[in-house]
Amino acid sequence: PEEATATPDGVLEIGGVAVTELAERFGTPLHVYDESGLRRQARRFVDGLRARWPNSDVLFASKSLPAVGMYRLAQDEGLSVDIAGGGELQLALAAGVDPSRLHFHGNAKTDAELRMALDAGIDTIIVDNDDELDRLERLLQRPQKLLLRVIPGVDAKTHASQATGGADSKFGLPWDQAERAIRRMRTHPLMRFEGVHLHIGSQILDTAQFAEAVAKISTIGTFDTYDVGGGLGVSYTYDEHAPSVEDYLDAIVAAARANLPADARLLIEPGRSMVARAGVTLYRTTTVKRTGRTFVAVDGGLADQMDIALTHQRYEAVLADRLLEPWTETVQLVGRQCESGDLLVDGAPMPPARVGDLVVMAATGAYAYTMSNNYNGALKPAIVFVADGAARLVTRRETYDDLLATHAPAMARALV
Numbered sequence: 001p002e003e004a005t006a007t008p009d010g011v012l013e014i015g016g017v018a019v020t021e022l023a024e025r026f027g028t029p030l031h032v033y034d035e036s037g038l039r040r041q042a043r044r045f046v047d048g049l050r051a052r053w054p055n056s057d058v059l060f061a062s063k064s065l066p067a068v069g070m071y072r073l074a075q076d077e078g079l080s081v082d083i084a085g086g087g088e089l090q091l092a093l094a095a096g097v098d099p100s101r102l103h104f105h106g107n108a109k110t111d112a113e114l115r116m117a118l119d120a121g122i123d124t125i126i127v128d129n130d131d132e133l134d135r136l137e138r139l140l141q142r143p144q145k146l147l148l149r150v151i152p153g154v155d156a157k158t159h160a161s162q163a164t165g166g167a168d169s170k171f172g173l174p175w176d177q178a179e180r181a182i183r184r185m186r187t188h189p190l191m192r193f194e195g196v197h198l199h200i201g202s203q204i205l206d207t208a209q210f211a212e213a214v215a216k217i218s219t220i221g222t223f224d225t226y227d228v229g230g231g232l233g234v235s236y237t238y239d240e241h242a243p244s245v246e247d248y249l250d251a252i253v254a255a256a257r258a259n260l261p262a263d264a265r266l267l268i269e270p271g272r273s274m275v276a277r278a279g280v281t282l283y284r285t286t287t288v289k290r291t292g293r294t295f296v297a298v299d300g301g302l303a304d305q306m307d308i309a310l311t312h313q314r315y316e317a318v319l320a321d322r323l324l325e326p327w328t329e330t331v332q333l334v335g336r337q338c339e340s341g342d343l344l345v346d347g348a349p350m351p352p353a354r355v356g357d358l359v360v361m362a363a364t365g366a367y368a369y370t371m372s373n374n375y376n377g378a379l380k381p382a383i384v385f386v387a388d389g390a391a392r393l394v395t396r397r398e399t400y401d402d403l404l405a406t407h408a409p410a411m412a413r414a415l416v
């Protein structure tokens with residue numbers, strides 16, 4: 001986190017609590033968030049966008065951290081929420097998010113999910129395709145606000161699995177087909193077509209790409225609402241430089257002023273840039289092996305940091321309870337999953353590691369918990385929010401009972 005401190009004997013503190021205490025109390029692997037950092041970032045987006053373009057709204061892309069505690073914080077801080085599927089809808093509703101703040105995304109929404117969303121009274125559905133319009137024709141019983149996702153044809157400079165705005169994207173419709181879908185919505189008595197949506201990709205470090213997308217979307221037509229998606233990148237390592245929230249807002253609002261109707265409503269959907277840098281993951285070392293290279297293995301791995309394998313994101317990690325000791329060794333920080341790609345940091349400088357040390361991996365607040373899984377029987381980690389010297393558990397760690405619960409009862413019993 002941006003404002004981490006240390007105790008006099010070199011133990012990292014987050015929100016005023018030493019990580020040694022967090023690890024003892026909640027166990028490891030553990031996702032720890034600096035709650036005031038989360039709140040500050042939310043306000044930067046909400047106040048920053050409103051100051052530049054008053055008719056606007058910031059939607060938190062909740063796929064980046066779909067935890068009930070985070071949905072509640074988002075609502076507290078004046079964010080609306082982007083949900084992508086029935087599961088995120090359930091989490092948001094459980095957190096008490098007002099349905100009038102929910103925007104429903106997805107390229108493969110089912111009848112059941114659409115029915116659930118309509119019954120809940122969500123604000124807007126972002127329509128992805130013609131099949132979804134067929135479904136809505138069958139399901140709508142009341143007027144419903146809709147946006148249409150269009151393919152802007154911007155090839156974002158990012159990892160291929162994070163680029164979503166290029167011509168062959170599976171998300172949204174190309175413009176010739178979009179025009180037909182818009183006509184269809186405009187002539188349906190219950191469809192309230194409000195405008196268009198685009199999202200060019202994630203972990204984008206060049207603000208000019210957002211400006212390009214805003215300029216392109218304006219050429220398709222004049223609408224009440226333009227939702228320009230998320231995608232602002234963050235710096236994960238000391239040598240990776242990301243634009244600030246303010247630089248990003250300046251870029252999209254300048255492009256909006258130049259290209260969009262002055263009275264249009266402007267929406268953005270940040271996920272990663274909202275939560276990544278307020279979160280860290282704590283691990284405990286389980287094995288230190290010196291075989292030519294030094295391998296330091298921890299009690300988690302790619303099961304809780306999928307993007308080390310998916311996008312090969314690079315991270316920094318340090319021994320969180322030995323901050324004052326000189327870094328005399330460069331190690332391969334590895335996880336416990338049965339894959340050689342389970343490499344958390346390729347070359348982490350640290351003091352000579354011992355079994356039982358605490359490792360902190362920085363900037364893991366986005367897309368870590370949400371993509372965690374049960375590979376090798378791993379249990380999804382807990383999430384803790386820390387503020388003003390106090391820690392609270394917002395999501396508990398999975399248990400072996402949780403792991404067994406989904407299997408046929410007879411089998412689960414035999415295993416216990």
Ligand code: LLP
Binds near residue numbers: 199202
């Ligand atoms: N809006 C839509 C429609 C999206 O699909 C996404 C992210 C966002 C907003 C938020 O984008 P952000 O501000 O977080 O970049 N699992 C990948 C990231 C996938 C992003 C998916 N969509 C990873 O770990 O890098």
